[in-house]
Amino acid sequence: MTATLNLKSPVVLYDLHPPLDDFRAEVLQGLRQPQKTFPPKFLYDKRGAELFDAICTLDEYYLTRTEISILQDNAAAIAMLIGDGVLIEFGSGSSQKVRILLDAMPQLATYLGLDISKQHLQESCNRLVADYPGLEAIAVCTDYTQPIALPDIPALRHKHKVGFFPGSSIGNLEPAEVVQFLRNVSVLLEPHGDLLIGVDLKKSKEILEPAYDDALGISAAFALNALVRMNRELGSDFDLNNFTYTAVYNPIGRIEMYIISLMDQTIHLGDQELEFRAGERLRTEHSYKYTVEEFQMLAAAAGYGVKSVWTDPEHLFSLHYLHLI
Numbered sequence: 001m002t003a004t005l006n007l008k009s010p011v012v013l014y015d016l017h018p019p020l021d022d023f024r025a026e027v028l029q030g031l032r033q034p035q036k037t038f039p040p041k042f043l044y045d046k047r048g049a050e051l052f053d054a055i056c057t058l059d060e061y062y063l064t065r066t067e068i069s070i071l072q073d074n075a076a077a078i079a080m081l082i083g084d085g086v087l088i089e090f091g092s093g094s095s096q097k098v099r100i101l102l103d104a105m106p107q108l109a110t111y112l113g114l115d116i117s118k119q120h121l122q123e124s125c126n127r128l129v130a131d132y133p134g135l136e137a138i139a140v141c142t143d144y145t146q147p148i149a150l151p152d153i154p155a156l157r158h159k160h161k162v163g164f165f166p167g168s169s170i171g172n173l174e175p176a177e178v179v180q181f182l183r184n185v186s187v188l189l190e191p192h193g194d195l196l197i198g199v200d201l202k203k204s205k206e207i208l209e210p211a212y213d214d215a216l217g218i219s220a221a222f223a224l225n226a227l228v229r230m231n232r233e234l235g236s237d238f239d240l241n242n243f244t245y246t247a248v249y250n251p252i253g254r255i256e257m258y259i260i261s262l263m264d265q266t267i268h269l270g271d272q273e274l275e276f277r278a279g280e281r282l283r284t285e286h287s288y289k290y291t292v293e294e295f296q297m298l299a300a301a302a303g304y305g306v307k308s309v310w311t312d313p314e315h316l317f318s319l320h321y322l323h324l325i
């Protein structure tokens, strides 16, 4: 691990980022499965992060505005629960939603943002410290699906640690992986930490499919950017004109996002040849939807109790305040 202090930036960056070899190995492993997949954590290069921010503003993408409204409506109650703790945000991205909490908690001294997308993470943390004088921001670039060993950071010692995991990114994991992830997180929050987590609720496919396949094609561009990234960083020769995109609701309880090959074609990735049949689908992501009770059962299996849960009037999205038992 390296800790970097950039003299132009007040934010200390701990870089645990997976090296390029891991990117190549994980991509190839996914592309060799009978159902080809792309690891969703690699969707967020600089362009991917920009496209995701654009998705968040779309009419069809109800998730962001609904979670923001729940945070705004309940910020005072959440601030009371957090007290003078330390906030640790998983998948912090543009660190926009945390601002609602920071506005309600002028006493909060330390924020730790954790994300796999290094440049975006650093820029977001820089903007936070500029906008919240007195706030110490720490950036940790890592993969949160792996067990995380945080360095010994003085500002975190003997503090009430509260994890913040917005965006319903938890839905990208399989339910069994959710329990493992929550257990990994609990190690960082011990002994008495809490977790504030946004979880998208079950709803009709008429709402879900356009949310993940919008009329402007931003979701499509976000997924297809995976091919652009592989071409740039791994030297593959995907031709974007030969692929399209769709999002389909699977009644097992998740929406699935696919890049579709428009023809029989052979892709070269280094010394590897990858065959795509016409109509063959490469899954870039899936996002499980839960009822409040289903999610809280997973949380209980990972050792968390519930202090509070909030939803919006239309029951689209839920925000859970969990504590370690």
Ligand SMILES: C[S@@+](CC[C@H](N)C(=O)[O-])C[C@H]1O[C@@H](n2cnc3c(N)ncnc32)[C@H](O)[C@@H]1O
Pocket: 040, 041, 042, 044, 049, 052, 056, 090, 091, 092, 093, 094, 095, 097, 114, 115, 116, 117, 142, 143, 144, 145, 166, 167, 168, 169
């Ligand atoms: C869906 S965005 C959510 C961003 C923001 N938290 C929000 O709610 O709008 C997911 C964020 O998590 C990051 N991310 C995705 N997979 C990750 C992983 N395995 N480890 C660390 N960060 C990850 C991405 O880089 C991106 O910033």
